[in-house]
Amino acid sequence: MALKLRPSGLGFGIDKDRPDYAVYCGGWDVGRIYQTRGGPDSLRWFWSLTVNGPMTRSGCLSAPSALCGRKRE
Secondary structure, three states, X not given: OOEEEEEOOOOOHHHOOOOXXXXXXXXXXXXXXXXXXXXXXXXXXXXXXXXXXXXXXXXXXXXXXXXXXXXOO
């Protein structure tokens, strides 16, 4: 599947003129790529990945009880 870049709209202040994109693959948000300020040209772009694994029982400990199917005592 091809990656698609969409403007993220997250830039603000002095960085709002810098390119900043959300990266999608098949409709899923898989990361973000944006241009950083300063540094050498070879390190100008930064890529971050969005990782959402399956929810486990330990994930329920911090979630509201309604989401985990348990009543809070």
